Amino acid sequence: MTSVSPATERLSSQAAERQPAQDDAGRAGAPARGWVSDSVLSVLAGSSWLLFAFITLHWPDLNDWGRGSEFSHAAILFGAALILAAGLGAVSERGAARLRRSTPWLLALGLFFSLWQAATAKFGLLPQPFFPPPHAILEVFLDDYPKLVESVIASIKLELFGFSLGACAGFVVGVLLGWSRGFGYWAHPIMRFIGPLPSIAWLPIAFFAFPSSWSASIFLIALTTGFPVAVLTWSGVASVNSAYYDVARTLGASPAFLVFKVAIPAALPQVFVGLFMGLGASFAVLVTAEMMGVKAGLGFYLQWAQGWASYANMYAALIVMSVMCSSMITLLFKARDRVLSYKKAEVQW
Amino acid sequence: MVRAARAALDPGGPGSEITLRDVSHRFDLDGAPLPVLDHIDLHVARGEFVALLGPSGCGKSTLLRLVAGLEKPSSGEIFADGAPIAGPHPSRVVVFQDPTLFPWRHVFDNVALGLEAQGLLKSRRGRVDQTLRLVGLDNFAKAFPHQLSGGMSQRVALARALVNDPAVLILDEPLGKLDSLTRMTMQGEIVNLWRRAGFTVLLVTHDIEEALLMATRLIVLSDRPAMVKADIRVDKPYPRHRGDPDLVSRRREILGLLGLEASW
Ligand SMILES: Nc1ncnc2c1ncn2[C@@H]1O[C@H](COP(=O)(O)OP(=O)(O)O)[C@@H](O)[C@H]1O
Ligand SMILES: [Mg+2]
Numbered sequence: 001m002t003s004v005s006p007a008t009e010r011l012s013s014q015a016a017e018r019q020p021a022q023d024d025a026g027r028a029g030a031p032a033r034g035w036v037s038d039s040v041l042s043v044l045a046g047s048s049w050l051l052f053a054f055i056t057l058h059w060p061d062l063n064d065w066g067r068g069s070e071f072s073h074a075a076i077l078f079g080a081a082l083i084l085a086a087g088l089g090a091v092s093e094r095g096a097a098r099l100r101r102s103t104p105w106l107l108a109l110g111l112f113f114s115l116w117q118a119a120t121a122k123f124g125l126l127p128q129p130f131f132p133p134p135h136a137i138l139e140v141f142l143d144d145y146p147k148l149v150e151s152v153i154a155s156i157k158l159e160l161f162g163f164s165l166g167a168c169a170g171f172v173v174g175v176l177l178g179w180s181r182g183f184g185y186w187a188h189p190i191m192r193f194i195g196p197l198p199s200i201a202w203l204p205i206a207f208f209a210f211p212s213s214w215s216a217s218i219f220l221i222a223l224t225t226g227f228p229v230a231v232l233t234w235s236g237v238a239s240v241n242s243a244y245y246d247v248a249r250t251l252g253a254s255p256a257f258l259v260f261k262v263a264i265p266a267a268l269p270q271v272f273v274g275l276f277m278g279l280g281a282s283f284a285v286l287v288t289a290e291m292m293g294v295k296a297g298l299g300f301y302l303q304w305a306q307g308w309a310s311y312a313n314m315y316a317a318l319i320v321m322s323v324m325c326s327s328m329i330t331l332l333f334k335a336r337d338r339v340l341s342y343k344k345a346e347v348q349w
Numbered sequence: 350m351v352r353a354a355r356a357a358l359d360p361g362g363p364g365s366e367i368t369l370r371d372v373s374h375r376f377d378l379d380g381a382p383l384p385v386l387d388h389i390d391l392h393v394a395r396g397e398f399v400a401l402l403g404p405s406g407c408g409k410s411t412l413l414r415l416v417a418g419l420e421k422p423s424s425g426e427i428f429a430d431g432a433p434i435a436g437p438h439p440s441r442v443v444v445f446q447d448p449t450l451f452p453w454r455h456v457f458d459n460v461a462l463g464l465e466a467q468g469l470l471k472s473r474r475g476r477v478d479q480t481l482r483l484v485g486l487d488n489f490a491k492a493f494p495h496q497l498s499g500g501m502s503q504r505v506a507l508a509r510a511l512v513n514d515p516a517v518l519i520l521d522e523p524l525g526k527l528d529s530l531t532r533m534t535m536q537g538e539i540v541n542l543w544r545r546a547g548f549t550v551l552l553v554t555h556d557i558e559e560a561l562l563m564a565t566r567l568i569v570l571s572d573r574p575a576m577v578k579a580d581i582r583v584d585k586p587y588p589r590h591r592g593d594p595d596l597v598s599r600r601r602e603i604l605g606l607l608g609l610e611a612s613w
Contacts, residue, residue, distance in 0.1 A: 246449075247445070247449050247509075249436075250417050250443045251466050251467075252439035261465075262451070343452075
């Protein structure tokens, strides 16, 4: 057989064309700039952090908030480093390129912190005590971190248990719905009846019916996750191109092979859509459950801080919570990119 | 199973003979029966290369699906080597018009699909490499289907069929979507593979010239419901040439059978 080499050429040229496009895909890169404006931007970003430190140190606070000086000193170091980094382009090409991506954001953040500081601690423009200054939040992180760490671990544990349970159950139910008529006959009406119900509505009953509020919360998170996973898995399995089955059957595939090696892999992209939906929805349930009954976790921390009217603690908890949720979504994206590596990456989180 | 084992041991062994006895088939179309095949009697000898020609929608693909065992005929019987066909079997593999490669599998794993499904992959990995070499894609074992051109994909589909050492190769317009150059190359390649391995081929094509270049026998089917309208032997040696006056006149004859003589 001939004609191998033109085909080879074709593939490699395609791959070459694809490379740069893939780098830019999804992730919004900072606009390209010249070397000089890069340095100027870096200096500006550094200055904005020095400005923040200056405002913090040399302007008396209206009130008594701790950790102002620590924050300022860190900001001075950071700002100075950024200004020095303006010359980085001459030393390390790659380091400069990485920095260039973040300088606009670092500048914006420095300005934002300065404004925030001025509007809260210095002029009291924002109503107090609802809007604490940045160093008050830093104080929470530095002084109350054991409790925050404990809370975030509790939240992660609850979320992971509930999510994994719900994802597995939803996946199995979805595959069975897509595969077995008999199962569908019984499960479909139940799904339609219970699925759209917001899981939170179960909360009072669940807390009462389960041995502990912890197990009740696991159930609620699992329910929330399970429904979209089941529906999407089901639709994924049901919409597998029947030609795949024909091919596999003529090649001697058993029913088990058709399920595990054809239907499920073909449905996986849809399964991941369900997992993303389930994960997003489960965060709401997690926090609600922690606020309503579980005596641990970030939701509980928020509730507790509200009881003491310590708003800085609440903002700190929100920041931790946001990092936690975002990291979980990132992990799921990573898992998806691994499992579906045969596809071209679509969006980068 | 016995035959599969024999074919496995002897890739150069002869193909199966296929017999359709009074086969009719109808589909259910919105409650009304749609007759597709009408009392087809056909005997395909071991190692024959039979091309099926007929108007679009007359039931050619349906006939192939019945022979593959993917569907059961509404009435009549189909035999492979005298045994009734009860379901799909890896000794009769199909290559469809769409390559239908599994996008989540590397080229190698796509080709290995049949062996894996039959639990033979461990002992016969080398056969996969060998078949990939045969279709000229050994460099692409680790590529994903989306990285292949149409012709390469169809070669993979062909390799996926051949790796099972089929006794019957069922081809449903396998070259229908390829550009004409790739098409011509692959016509020659398929004929060479068939001459070397000796399996039986059932080829559906809408291209009369392709049928005349490749097959030893042409079956012309009527409009739906399909009946056998003509059974033509082509005893020409290979390689055949497009301009061969005999083939040209036969082409005209078949166009006439298909009701298209006016367009010539
Ligand atoms: N699964 C099916 N259900 C109902 N009708 C079908 C089905 N498969 C094919 N048909 C009908 O049978 C007829 C023959 O189809 P087919 O064998 O695919 O024709 P072709 O000769 O073009 O390959 C067509 O009219 C088609 O609509
Ligand atoms: Mg067809």
